[in-house]
Amino acid sequence: MTRPSGFTARNERISFLLDVTPSLRLRDVAQELGVTEMTLRRDAAMKEAAFACQGGYIVPHRFVGDYDFDKQMRRAITAKRQAAGYAADLVPADACVFLDTGTTLPHLARALSRVQVRRIVTHCLTVADHLHGRTSAVVEFIGGTLQPRTRSCHPADPVAALSEFDIDMAFLSAGALDAHGVLTCSHDYEVAMKRAALAAATVTWSVMDTSKIGQTRSARFATLSELSGIVTEQGVHPSGEGLPTVSPGAA
Known part of the structure; x- marks a missing residue:
């Protein structure tokens, strides 16, 4: 050629x-x-x-569209890496882990490549790319309709897609966490997979940098009371403890 x-x-x-x-x-x-x-x-x-x-x-x-994935990947890189490091410390050896789409969790994927986890499940192309050739874990990629804005695939039935995996821990991205403990993201199509992962996993954390706290996005997918907690560059916050202006009991 x-x-x-x-x-x-x-x-x-x-x-x-x-x-x-x-x-x-x-x-x-x-x-x-x-x-x-x-x-x-x-x-x-x-x-x-x-x-x-x-x-x-x-x-x-x-x-x-308006959501610039590359720009978001470059934003708050140090904070995202620090949050990812704290999140990786939560993962026990031989665990099966679900990684959501987003611009923080690729950093967690890199961190987990150095941890002896058993299996990593994801629907995010960027996460899969970060894991390629870097981990001894089995990497399971969930296919479906490709959404270029978030570099992720979304199956018609995400609950069924995740049901074959015994997921120990799920890490979800979030575009924002408002003062009432409501987690939101930028795209409606993200919600179904996030909810499926939340239902499938024994333990679920959301990983974000603190600039997203006190903000809100268009698509609601969970409340803080449904999660084990939040992980930020400041550390691990079980049930949201230590996060400013957030009420863990919000409905």
């Missing part, structure tokens, strides 16, 4: 590839086109680009 050179040629080639598949792995495309990943990210920033880069993947530009 002749490698396309220049933005226009690369843009046309990537547009053609995206007509065949809904997303492309950034590193694979860079290798195929003979350019660096940074070159493709710069291409994606061009107003004429037919594609966008999100969380290590290339997706059609028309799917990007």
Whole structure:
């Protein structure tokens, strides 16, 4: 194959590839086109680009919307890594763990790759990518309808999809935790999987940086009283203890 050179040629080639598949792995495309990943990210920033880069993947530009996954991945990185470290310390050896989608849990995936867990279940492409080649655990990927904004797949029946796994611990992402203990996310389609994981797991924690506390997003998925607690860069908060302006008993 002749490698396309220049933005226009690369843009046309990537547009053609995206007509065949809904997303492309950034590193694979860079290798195929003979350019660096940074070159493709710069291409994606061009107003004429037919594609966008999100969380290590290339997706059609028309799917990007207001939620910028790449931007969220870069936000509060230190806090997210610290929160992930505290969360990893909660996981016992030989556990089966569910990891939700989001921009904090990929950091937890990296941390868990150094823990002797038995199995990791996820529906998040970014989490799966972080685990690839880095863990001895069995990684189970849940397929379904691809949602490019969050780099996640969503099955028609998430309860059935998770029922075959004996999940010990689930870690859920959250876009916000308001003053009444209500956890919300940015997309309605996320709710069903979060609820299924909450029902399937013996223990469930939400992992977030503290900037999300006191905020709210459009889609409600749980209350603090339904979880074991919250993990932030400040540590582990069982039942929300130590979090400002949050009422654990909210309904």
